[in-house]
Amino acid sequence: MATDSAIVRYSGDWAFYNGAVAAGALLTVYNSGTTDLASIFTNSTLVTPSANPITADASGLLPFAWIGSTAYKVRLTNSGGTLIDEQDVIDGAIDTDLFL
Helix, strand or coil, X not given: CCCCCEECCCCCCECEECCEECCCCEEEEEECCCCXXXXXEXXXXXXXXXXXXXXXXXXXXXXXXXXXXXXXXXXXXXXXXXXXXXXXXXXXXXXXXXXX
């Protein structure tokens, strides 16, 4: 059985707000259609849990995070909580167990 994982949208990217770097931006990952925090991981093997929300560094760079095959929602805010973007029903990884 393979581990199916997908990179969480916005992780590994720089966050900007009003054209400026969004240092300390927060990327919160939820189960799709809910406000329940999703299980996310710091590696593609889904072994090491990641903090949720993910916090951007001083240059606005959000660390990489991975999720399994479930659909999810992301909410990106600046460090003050102002909404930058929100997207729901983002597909997780393709479940390759079906191919065996």
